[in-house]
Amino acid sequence: MRQRRLLTLGAGLCTAAALGLVAPHSALASPDRCSYTSSTYRPALTHGDTGAAVKQAQCLSNMWGGQPPKLALDGAFDSAMLKKLQWIQGCHGLPQNGVIEGRTWQVLYHPALDCYDPYPA
Template identity: 80%
Template sequence: MRQRRLLTLGAGLCTAATLGLVSPHPALAAPGDCSHTSPTSRPTLTYGDTGTAVKQAQCLSNIWGGQPPKLALDGVFGSTMLKKIEWIQGCHGLPQSGVIENRTWHVLYHPALDCYDPYPS
């Protein structure tokens, strides 16, 4: 009887999620607060770059944990952002180049639920 209730509850939650009645886990939700550029705008960014695309990457990286917990949304790709991008890349097994290219944009828009790499001090 208990198993049947759990299955019914699970099916109901799946249906509610499909209909948009239940919010997804925050890490799985679309980054609604990050609307500085279109999600399809994914230029290659490197240390020293500035502009709205950098601000978008800063905003998306703030969804992740790590230290510092939040980057300033100033649109400047500085050393603090470089360190955080390298850490995020390492969490996904990407080369830790610090360059934000298509694969790094992808992980910024789809953050991992957990990263077991310690944040560099």
């Protein structure tokens, strides 16, 4: 009985992921793999900013699996990054203001395992 429940749960998560409703954090991904800046360097970043801290945020946001596209690690806070960042903020119950600071940096380094918010079209 327990095995059937686990199989049903697994199938449901796979279906949700295929529909873009779940973005599981990759078990193999680690914030340690993003080394463009120190993990303690967390400046406020907004749309239009450039530099190594933006590249660090791009790398961290790319650890999310599922439907959201991978961002280019070019160090430019463009509209694609803004869209993905606002989605990540919403997944964590943060204001979807597109500003990377305090709590947003925290969730980039420690993302939720799953997000049931569909990625915006």
